[in-house]
Amino acid sequence: MRPLQQPLSLSASLNGYASFFVRCMKASFAYRATVITNLATTAIFYAITIMVWRQVYSQNSNLTISSSQMFIYLLLAGCGNYALGGMVVEFRIGNRIRTGLIATDLLKPVDFQISQGIQALSDGLFNGSLSIVVFLLGFCVFKEQMFPASLQALGLSILSFLLGLVVMYGIGFVFVQGAFYTYSGYGIFAARNALQGTFSGVFAPLSFYPPVLKTVAEWLPYRHTIYTPISIYMGWAKDNDAYSLILQQAAWAVGLLLLGRFLMKYALKQLEIQGG
Amino acid sequence: METALHVENLAKSYKRRIRKPGLLGAFQSMFSAKTEELKAVKGISFSIKRGERVGLIGENGAGKSTTLKMLTGIIVPTSGNLEVLGVVPWKERRKLALNIGVVFGQRPQLLWDIPVQETFRLLKAMYHIPDEVYQITYKEAVRRLGLEPLLRTPVRLLSLGQRMRCDLAAALLHAPAVAFLDEPTIGLDLTVKEQVREYIRDMQKQFGTTLLITTHDLKDITEVCDRLLLLDKGTLLFDGSLKAFEKRFANESRIVAELHQPATPASIKKLSAEIKRHGGRVAISDGHRLILEYRKEGAAPALTQILLKRYKVADLTLEKTDIETIVTKIYRKPIADKMKP
Numbered sequence: 001m002r003p004l005q006q007p008l009s010l011s012a013s014l015n016g017y018a019s020f021f022v023r024c025m026k027a028s029f030a031y032r033a034t035v036i037t038n039l040a041t042t043a044i045f046y047a048i049t050i051m052v053w054r055q056v057y058s059q060n061s062n063l064t065i066s067s068s069q070m071f072i073y074l075l076l077a078g079c080g081n082y083a084l085g086g087m088v089v090e091f092r093i094g095n096r097i098r099t100g101l102i103a104t105d106l107l108k109p110v111d112f113q114i115s116q117g118i119q120a121l122s123d124g125l126f127n128g129s130l131s132i133v134v135f136l137l138g139f140c141v142f143k144e145q146m147f148p149a150s151l152q153a154l155g156l157s158i159l160s161f162l163l164g165l166v167v168m169y170g171i172g173f174v175f176v177q178g179a180f181y182t183y184s185g186y187g188i189f190a191a192r193n194a195l196q197g198t199f200s201g202v203f204a205p206l207s208f209y210p211p212v213l214k215t216v217a218e219w220l221p222y223r224h225t226i227y228t229p230i231s232i233y234m235g236w237a238k239d240n241d242a243y244s245l246i247l248q249q250a251a252w253a254v255g256l257l258l259l260g261r262f263l264m265k266y267a268l269k270q271l272e273i274q275g276g
Numbered sequence: 277m278e279t280a281l282h283v284e285n286l287a288k289s290y291k292r293r294i295r296k297p298g299l300l301g302a303f304q305s306m307f308s309a310k311t312e313e314l315k316a317v318k319g320i321s322f323s324i325k326r327g328e329r330v331g332l333i334g335e336n337g338a339g340k341s342t343t344l345k346m347l348t349g350i351i352v353p354t355s356g357n358l359e360v361l362g363v364v365p366w367k368e369r370r371k372l373a374l375n376i377g378v379v380f381g382q383r384p385q386l387l388w389d390i391p392v393q394e395t396f397r398l399l400k401a402m403y404h405i406p407d408e409v410y411q412i413t414y415k416e417a418v419r420r421l422g423l424e425p426l427l428r429t430p431v432r433l434l435s436l437g438q439r440m441r442c443d444l445a446a447a448l449l450h451a452p453a454v455a456f457l458d459e460p461t462i463g464l465d466l467t468v469k470e471q472v473r474e475y476i477r478d479m480q481k482q483f484g485t486t487l488l489i490t491t492h493d494l495k496d497i498t499e500v501c502d503r504l505l506l507l508d509k510g511t512l513l514f515d516g517s518l519k520a521f522e523k524r525f526a527n528e529s530r531i532v533a534e535l536h537q538p539a540t541p542a543s544i545k546k547l548s549a550e551i552k553r554h555g556g557r558v559a560i561s562d563g564h565r566l567i568l569e570y571r572k573e574g575a576a577p578a579l580t581q582i583l584l585k586r587y588k589v590a591d592l593t594l595e596k597t598d599i600e601t602i603v604t605k606i607y608r609k610p611i612a613d614k615m616k617p
Contacts, residue, residue: 001327001484002451004361005374005403012404019401023387023394030389030430104385106350109373110402269352272290273345 008109016110017118024122039082039130046078049203064207068145069234073205075138076230079131080161081202084225086127087120087165089172090192094185097176100273113261117169124165149235156242157233163249164225170256171196171221177260180267195220201227205236221252277325279359280454280486281347286356287510288317288342316342318510319356324503326453329480329487331497334507335607340490341380343507344456347488348378361453374403377452377485381459384443386431392442393427396449403450410449412482417445420475422468436463444472451483458490473499494600506606513606518599525602530559531568531576533583534591538563547586554578564590 008016050071057067065073093116096102105112139146148154175192179185197203198213199222206217206227217223228245231237237245292312295305317339324330334340345351346358349365349372358365363372378385386395400410418424421441426434434442440463448455460476461469477500480487489496497504497518504521506514514521539547544561551557555572556579566587568579576594583589 002409002453004453005450007371007374008404016398016402016404019398023390023398026394027387027389099383101383103345103350103380104383106369107348107373107376107378107385108402109370111370271351273350 013110017114020110020115021118021122024119025126028123028126035130038085038127042078042082042085043134046074049078050074053204065205068142070205072138072142072146073230073234075134075142076233077202077226079128079135080164080226080229081200082131082134083124083128083161084165084168084196086123087168087172088123088189089116089120089169090176090179090185090189092116092119092185093173093176094179094188097179097185097271098183102271103273106268113173113257113264116173117166117257120169120172121165124168128161128165148233149238153232153235153238153242156246157229160224160229160232160242160246160249163246163253164229166253167221167249167256168196168225170253170260171225173260174256174263177263177267180264180271196222196225199223200225201230205231207236221256224249224252277327279323280326280328280361281322281324281488282357282359283323283347284321284357285319286317286321286343286346286358287315287319287354288339288346288351289354290314290316315510317346317353320507320510320512322505322512322515324486324488326486327480327484328503329501330489330503330505331501332488332490332505332507333492333494333497333603334490337509338507339510340507341458344378344380344458344488344490348372348376348456374450375453377447377450377455379440379444379447379455379457379460381440381462384431384439385446386439386442388431391428391430392423392434395431395442395446396427399446399449405450409451413449413451413479414445416479417449417475420478421445421471437465437468440464441468441472444475448476448479448485451479452485454486454488455480456488459492460489461491461493461496469493469495476500494603498599506603508606522599522602525597525606528569528571528597529576530595530597531556531570531579531583532593532595533566533568533587533589535564535566536588536590539566539587543586547582550582551579554582 053070053074054067057063057070063070093102096105105115108115148157171192175188176185178188182188199217199220201217201223206214206223209217217227224245228237228249232242232245290313292314293305294308294310294312295302296308320339320343332340332343342351346353347360347365349360349367349369352366360372361375365372386392387398396414399405405413418427421444423442423445426438426442431439431442440460444457444460447457457476461472464472473496476487479485480500487500489501491497501518503517504514505512506521514524539561544558548558551568551570554570554575556568556570556575558566559569560567566583568583570576570579580592583592
């Protein structure tokens with residue numbers, strides 16, 4: 001009879017998570033047609049957004065941001081949004097709750113929140129790497145205007161982008177706890193998506209928002225997924241302001257992950273794996 | 277022998293929303309909070325020692341899968357106590373997960389979009405399986421379950437039977453101390469079912485795995501297990517060895533005769549009256565086929581003689597009731613009579 005396996009050491013656990021990350025990345029390549037369709041749809045959507053802003057600029061020259069700065073912002077926002085859009089945390093986990101496949105996740109000797117986070121991070125990074133193509137195309141159009149404000153801005157904006165992915169996962173994980181009660185992640189996904197679209201700054205910089213909406217956006221975590229990394233990249237937030245934003249992002253990330261963990265503890269107690 | 281599982285007064289109830297029929301009913305149900313309580317498991321108790329091979333059977337909705345889900349820690353019991361390998365499953369799910377293997381026949385644990393071998397490699401890292409164990413379990417699974425041609429195929433392209441074989445291999449890859457197998461032969465053809473049973477038996481022997489198998493195919497039980505738990509509507513009706521089960525319920529034998537000429541109703545009536553004295557009865561009369569059932573030991577020669585005297589018999593066989601027939605009969609009985617032999 002084999003002796004019982006003792007709890008895994010930290011290095012053994014990390015090895016397991018790393019192996020899972022590699023498999024998630026491999027799985028991302030499985031649906032080429034979906035990847036191409038998503039890219040094409042996103043490109044069309046942003047072409048329309050840019051056309052609308054061109055029209056706005058042609059009629060109003062007193063805007064606080066120059067038209068080229070605005071188009072660069074929208075391009076970066078599009079890239080960021082495409083990366084975040086791949087994460088679909090509520091949809092993925094919600095679907096596993098609805099079909100009962102969550103049972104197979106819970107039977108693994110790994111932390112559910114961490115393993116789902118790895119899945120989401122892998123999805124986000126996969127989509128993010130595809131966005132780099134669009135980002136590089138931006139250099140052909142806007143040339144030196146596309147450069148980051150400084151090398152420090154580049155480094156901090158990359159860190160901020162990565163923290164943005166964690167914040168996005170944290171938001172998704174908190175929202176999807178509702179699926180343990182509703183048994184569907186779709187409505188939850190739609191609600192989160194609407195809030196994300198409104199308050200992240202994906203359609204326009206938050207400085208263009210009416211005061212009330214801007215205040216609401218500042219109290220919510222969504223702006224840290226899109227607006228914060230871009231404002232650091234473009235030099236709108238510098239030095240202490242940039243560090244302060246990154247600290248806020250980190251605080252949101254930790255807070256949301258802890259809240260998600262707390263909520264899940266209770267949600268799991270009333271989980272029903274439906275059917276035999 | 278050490279106890280692997282201990283279950284005491286285990287119960288689980290669900291709340292179900294009451295939905296009205298029809299389209300209008302479905303709409304009205306959206307605004308109604310009416311629920312009903314469904315008692316899936318009603319206070320069952322049993323213990324399983326390490327290395328035991330136990331079958332858990334019961335009709336659909338008997339509470340088998342719910343019991344298994346509680347034992348693996350993915351759902352929390354409404355009341356009662358349970359311990360698996362000294363751990364309360366739902367409280368220390370991850371700790372327990374290292375030492376159990378689970379197959380949920382209808383929910384594969386394989387990664388859907390990538391080749392099967394990727395899941396195996398992931399599980400090796402995730403469970404931290406020592407090389408010497410992995411060499412045995414992986415090679416055995418590939419050889420015995422015929423997985424070689426499937427290893428490089430994405431899981432979504434596999435048939436149900438192929439997926440089941442891979443899923444079983446994945447569940448036993450870390451040579452778990454306890455394996456919970458929920459319908460491990462679902463969707464398999466007869467030859468592969470046999471292969472799977474042999475593989476489970478041999479793995480159990482090699483690693484001393486405690487097995488708890490739920491199934492609707494009783495051959496899984498008779499060929500792999502030596503103890504049976506019978507659940508019915510959430511209640512444990514029987515807990516004992518297969519031999520004890522047969523001894524208790526398989527007290528009816530049958531004589532099956534193929535007749536040259538179909539039996540007439542009048543001749544059946546006369547036959548019934550005559551064999552009644554020897555403790556027999558006509559169970560089935562279907563044209564050329566006649567089946568007599570009897571309980572009295574040693575009644576076979578007399579009943580056979582009567583049969584041969586009255587009819588021209590083309591073929592004759594004596595049958596002892598098998599477990600499948602017994603279980604089917606138990607399922608058909610009203611609840612109060614279920615445990616009567």
